[in-house]
Amino acid sequence: MSRAEQKEKTRRAIINAAFQQLSADKSFASLSLREVAREAGIAPTSFYRHFTDMDELGLTLVDEAGLMLRQLMRQARQRIVHNRSVIQTSVETFMEFILEHSNVFRLLLRERSGTSPAFRSAVAREIQHFCAELADYLRKENKSSAEMALIQAEAMVILVFHAGADALDASDEVRQRITVKTIQQLRWLAGGSKPPAG
């Protein structure tokens, strides 16, 4: 294995170790460099060959999370075409998606209002991308102004993220209830002037 390959592999190991340690009971701030290094299978000091800081690692994780958001968006769009209600499909897709990438979404939700300014703005940027894409869709769909569409999208994203985070800790049954609830909330936002049924 080439040196560059090996280095990349270790880098991934660090990133994956960090993601793995993130959970319902463990925030990024509570991770220690040593713990991450241990999980990644390297010496604590070797960490510095890849990141100057835990903060730098954190920002990398946020970037990674942004990627997943875009992946989620694509997946949702694909399903929308040949299905029923847009909102229902989107929320259900979201719920399925976060089950596979739970820690990513918890990271975003927490660091959005977390303690590090650098993190907050990095997360804000990623979520803004996501909102902007959603707003674009809404604007075309509803023929609303760009400004209103963005405000609408932001509200939707916050609600869905929160609902998602709640759903992660819930039983299947409760998750189903959360999904229904969220769909209802989004329908109101989508413009209560429309008839309630999908």
Added chain:
Amino acid sequence: MSRAEQKEKTRRAIINAAFQQLSADKSFASLSLREVAREAGIAPTSFYRHFTDMDELGLTLVDEAGLMLRQLMRQARQRIVHNRSVIQTSVETFMEFILEHSNVFRLLLRERSGTSPAFRSAVAREIQHFCAELADYLRKENKSSAEMALIQAEAMVILVFHAGADALDASDEVRQRITVKTIQQLRWLAGGSKPPAG
């Protein structure tokens, strides 16, 4: 000073110290027992005369926060009677209120999706009270079902809390924009079937 009085005073000193150390850049989880004790002006080990744990202190803070929510609710209601739009008055009241108790609201928002299950459920309980009261109001106002009213209230509370936390770090001008945005979002939730103006 009686012994009981003195003890209560120290207890308050600890609680206040904790609240003071909470800020945009410092979450509860990142507080240390020693730091809090130092700020409260007592020896680290004296802390245990009042709380068995940092966790127990944290739950006390959450209770305190619940109290403030009720206070906020009262204040908002008073203003509603002799004013214009309910939503606008409420959001503006909220924004003013959190400027005075910023750390309290940050605590609630963070621990709502934070790392400790005990905290999460404590916060959830307090916020549920708040939501329930709001839902009750909405139900009477809109003649909607209790279930729908609660779902509506929950969405409103999440949006307002997030907006509030964002507003805390913003300039007056940006805060104004956030307020307007939030009012718009709540109007949609309140039932888009009504005419848009207040």
Added chain:
DNA sequence: ACATTGAGCTTACATTTGTAAGCTGAAATT
């Protein structure tokens, strides 16, 4: 072929943390 590079290692150290053990002195009780 030899020299350089650099990823990962070991060792080491100063800090900070939570908390155990036990003392003190003033308030409360008898």
Added chain:
DNA sequence: AATTTCAGCTTACAAATGTAAGCTCAATGT
């Protein structure tokens, strides 16, 4: 007046943390 209680103190320690210094040795460059 004598005794008990207990809030707060000092001292002490083990564990964990971030990170500096410097070694190793295989992959690269010449």
